[in-house]
Amino acid sequence: MKAVIQRVSNACVSISGNVHSSINSGMLVLFCVEKDDTEDKLDWMVNKILSLRFFEDDNEKMNKSILDVSGEILVVSQFTLAADCKKGTRPSFDNAETPEKAKMMYEKFVNKLSSHNLTVKTGVFAAMMQVSLVNDGPVTFVLTK
Numbered sequence: 001m002k003a004v005i006q007r008v009s010n011a012c013v014s015i016s017g018n019v020h021s022s023i024n025s026g027m028l029v030l031f032c033v034e035k036d037d038t039e040d041k042l043d044w045m046v047n048k049i050l051s052l053r054f055f056e057d058d059n060e061k062m063n064k065s066i067l068d069v070s071g072e073i074l075v076v077s078q079f080t081l082a083a084d085c086k087k088g089t090r091p092s093f094d095n096a097e098t099p100e101k102a103k104m105m106y107e108k109f110v111n112k113l114s115s116h117n118l119t120v121k122t123g124v125f126a127a128m129m130q131v132s133l134v135n136d137g138p139v140t141f142v143l144t145k
Contacts, residue, residue, distance in 0.1 A: 001037045001045055001105075002081040003143045004030040007054055011074045011133035013123040020129070021121035026071030027054065028133050031109060032081035033102040034095045041145045042105060046112040048143055049073075062139075066118065073113055076123040076131055077106050099126060 005027050012022035029049065055064040055071065066073065079102065083091035097105070103125045114120040123129045 001034060001041045001145045002032040003045060003049065004078070004081065005049060005052075005054070005141050005143065006030075006133060007136045007139035008074075009134040009136045011131065013074065013076060013121075014130045014132070015124060015127055020124060021074065023072035023074045023119065023121055025069070025136070026119075027066055027073050028131070029073060029075045030078035030081060030131075031075055031106060032078050033097040033105040034082050035097050037097060037105060037145075039108075042109055042112070044145050045143060046109060048145075049113070050116060052141070054139065054141070067116060070118070072119040072121070074121050074123075075106075075110050075113065076129065077102070077125045 008026060008028050010022065010024050011028040013020045050067055051065050053062050053065055055062065055069045057063040079093065079096045082093055082096035084095060085091050096102070106125055110120055110122055
């Protein structure tokens with residue numbers, strides 16, 4: 001399981017030129033489910049994202065979590081994070097979970113984040129999307145479990 005999280009001033013997902021969803025201050029999460037990922041890994045990822053001190057306090061130190069700042073979250077499925085680029089020039093996606101299981105885990109991930117009284121918006125699983133963002137900082141972290 002992998003996630004790229006970016007602190008954003010705003011972000012949106014468009015499909016076929018139409019805005020599907022957008023957020024203001026918060027985080028963009030690009031989320032990937034890999035083969036053999038479990039519910040325990042999912043819970044770890046949710047807890048890490050919710051508790052990570054990712055936002056600045058009054059002293060400009062990263063001491064506040066998404067919960068502390070009541071930020072918004074935009075979650076976008078991103079199976080390409082499972083790519084293995086070690087050999088050759090064409091990425092291998094052998095480690096990506098099957099679409100059926102990945103979608104189920106993606107929906108559980110979104111539901112678990114939403115259960116914490118945060119605004120959580122999404123892209124559309126497996127759709128061709130255009131993601132726009134203003135990275136705040138820039139601050140970007142890669143989480144793997």
